[in-house]
Amino acid sequence: MIEINKVAKSFASKKGTIEAVKSVSLTARDGQITGLLGPNGAGKTTTMRLLYGLLKPSRGSVRVDGVDIQEDKIGVRRRLGVLPDTRGLYPRLTARENVAYFAELNGLRPSDYEPELERLIDSLDMADFIDRRCEGFSQGQRTKTAIARSVIHRPQNIVLDEPTNGLDVMTTRGLRRFLLNCKAEGRCVVLSTHIMQEVAALCDHVVVIAKGEVMAQGSPESLKEQAQRDSLEDAFVHLIGSEEGLML
Numbered sequence: 001m002i003e004i005n006k007v008a009k010s011f012a013s014k015k016g017t018i019e020a021v022k023s024v025s026l027t028a029r030d031g032q033i034t035g036l037l038g039p040n041g042a043g044k045t046t047t048m049r050l051l052y053g054l055l056k057p058s059r060g061s062v063r064v065d066g067v068d069i070q071e072d073k074i075g076v077r078r079r080l081g082v083l084p085d086t087r088g089l090y091p092r093l094t095a096r097e098n099v100a101y102f103a104e105l106n107g108l109r110p111s112d113y114e115p116e117l118e119r120l121i122d123s124l125d126m127a128d129f130i131d132r133r134c135e136g137f138s139q140g141q142r143t144k145t146a147i148a149r150s151v152i153h154r155p156q157n158i159v160l161d162e163p164t165n166g167l168d169v170m171t172t173r174g175l176r177r178f179l180l181n182c183k184a185e186g187r188c189v190v191l192s193t194h195i196m197q198e199v200a201a202l203c204d205h206v207v208v209i210a211k212g213e214v215m216a217q218g219s220p221e222s223l224k225e226q227a228q229r230d231s232l233e234d235a236f237v238h239l240i241g242s243e244e245g246l247m248l
Contacts, residue, residue: 001188002028002051002157007060008212009046020046022212023060028190028205030156033183035203036192037236043212044192045085048161051190052082064157078106081155083163087146091135095126095145098134099152106153113152120148123181125174140171147178157188164198176201196233210240 009021021043028034036044049055051062053073062069062076069076089098096117103113121130124144129137134145143163151158158179164172179202182189191202199206200220207217216223216239220232227235 001030001065002026002034002159002190003061003063004047004051005061005063007047007050007057007062009050009055010058019212021050021057024207024209024212024214025060026207026214026217028157028188030188031183031186032204033179033189033191033202035199035206036190036209037194037196037199037206038209039194039240042209042240044194044209045161046212047209048084048159048190048192052080052084052159053077054084078153079155079157081151081153081158083143083147083150083158083160085161087142089134089137089142089145089149092133094133095130095137095141095148098145099149102149103152108153116152116154117148120152123178124148139166140168143167143171143175147175151182155187157190158182159190161192162194163191164193164195196236200232208236208239215239215241 004024004026007021007024008019011018011020024043024047036047038044046055050057053069053076064076064079067076093101099117100113121127124147126144126148129141134142147163164175167175179189191198193199203220205217206220206223208215208223216226218226223239224230224232224235227238229235229238
C-alpha cells in the first residue's frame, strides 16, 4: 500500500518559486489499480517522482507498506517497481541483459530471478526480441523491457508513469492484461495517465490532479456522479474547472 499525505514540491527559478505540487494526498491499496489523471502540467509526474524518491518533498510524507521514504529510502525502493517517464535502457545490452542487470542490482542471484524472467518474457510477449540488443527497439519493445526490468524483483507496489504513451493497440492490450494480472495477485498498482480509456479500462480508484492539487477522487463511476456527467471525459473537464475543454 502507498500513502501520500499532503505532499508539496516547490522549485526555485529566476522568476521566483514555482509550486509544481501544492498539496496531494492519496492512498493506493493492495489489489487495486489507482490512477492519477490530469492534464499536461498538472503535477502528475512530479508526484510520481516524489513517490519513488527521485525528489524530496518540500512538505508532507510518502509511505510505502508503512515505511517512510525519507527514513528508509533503500527499503522503500525495494518495495517498489518503477516505470519512470524516461525508459533509460542500456542500448548495447540485450533486453535479457538489461533485466538481469537490474535484478542483480536488487541483490538477486541468477537462480533467484531467472524463473521470474521467463515468466515475464511470456506474460509481456518478449520472446521475439529478448536476446536482441536494445539499440533500435520499437517504442513497445523498449516499454516492455523497462517494465520487466522494474518488476523483476517482484515488488508488492508497481508505479508506472504513462506506460502506454506511444504504444500500438496490440501492445497496449498486452500491457493492460499484465497490469490486471498484477492486480489479481494482490499487488498495489499506481498508474499516471491522461488517457481516459486507460482509466476506464483499468482503474478501481482515480485521483484527479490539476494545478498541483487533488480536485476529486473516487471510482470512475463515482466521479461521473460527483460531476453529474454521463462520460468520464466530461466529468474530468468539469472537476478540474474547465468546462470549455482541454487539450488532453
